[in-house]
Amino acid sequence: MHYYSTYDLIVESEFQLPELPTVEPETATIDVAIRSAEVEPVPDSEGGTGRRRIQAEPGICRLSYDSIGSFLIKNGAQILFDPDHDGIIEKKITRRLIESEILGVLCHQRGLLVLHASAVSVDGKGAVFLGDRGAGKSTTAAAFYTGGNGLFEDDVVGIRFDHEGPVVLPGVPQLRLDPQAAEALGITDTVRYEDDWGPNKCYHATGNAPAPAPLAGCYILQEDEGLTIEQCTGQEAFVSLVSQTYAHGLLADTQTERDHFQQCSEIVETAQIRRIKRPKNFERIPELIEQVTEDVKTC
CATH class of the missing domain: 3.40.50 (Rossmann fold)
Incomplete structure (x- = not known):
């Protein structure tokens, strides 16, 4: 696992996110977990912009990106990622999505503006x-x-x-x-x-x-x-x-x-x-x- 700090939260991630500051796991109290898991894609019938489709309800949000994969964000504490294909998590665009749109939704779930x-x-x-x-x-x-x-x-x-x-x-x-x-x-x-x-x-x-x-x-x-x-x-x-x-x-x-x-x-x-x-x-x-x-x- 990899441990990072962002938005005054401690993140435990299965994936490397080198843009984020690292923290020592021994002193970390985990606020957010990022894992790989199966995530049902957002249907094409749902609204979205460009390559993204989104579906949300209180405490839960799913986002699907063409050629990248699907994310599930739960209760401001968990991010699940189902990649479209092997190696996509290592791409800059995927890390940028996690560090901007995905964390942005998570922060919204946690009550931040x-x-x-x-x-x-x-x-x-x-x-x-x-x-x-x-x-x-x-x-x-x-x-x-x-x-x-x-x-x-x-x-x-x-x-x-x-x-x-x-x-x-x-x-x-x-x-x-x-x-x-x-x-x-x-x-x-x-x-x-x-x-x-x-x-x-x-x-x-x-x-x-x-x-x-x-x-x-x-x-x-x-x-x-x-x-x-x-x-x-x-x-x-x-x-x-x-x-x-x-x-x-x-x-x-x-x-x-x-x-x-x-x-x-x-x-x-x-x-x-x-x-x-x-x-x-x-x-x-x-x-x-x-x-x-x-x-x-x-x-």
């Missing part, structure tokens, strides 16, 4: 970046990382609700970037995988992830000619959080809509929700980092 976002540590607090696809969430997080800030996540952000308030959790210590963005930011230690899916991306391991940190604010990225940070209204902030929910399509089937909306409302009440308007070029990144850092200090 899971956002399609990136997050960094700034002044000991969590800053989360939201936006539409292509808005620059990963690039913005990478810019903060190169400036000396710890990376929580660049794709699937998990937020836990403690007595003290929302807490940002460390996910996968890895950046997935457009090669041109990595070059512009001076990130040279990157790897590209031929067995990956989607757009041409390169990967960079960021090393040790920061410890869980209180959420300071969420920043919605928007392209503009100037560089400004504006406060969002309560309704605008709430809608932005709901729209960036990672498990948005599962809320009704898993009967978690009410809890989810309460979580979004709590973040609106306890954290700053800002809109960052900035040009999508690299010349003003130092200014952006400075402004966000100063803003986080006031939260």
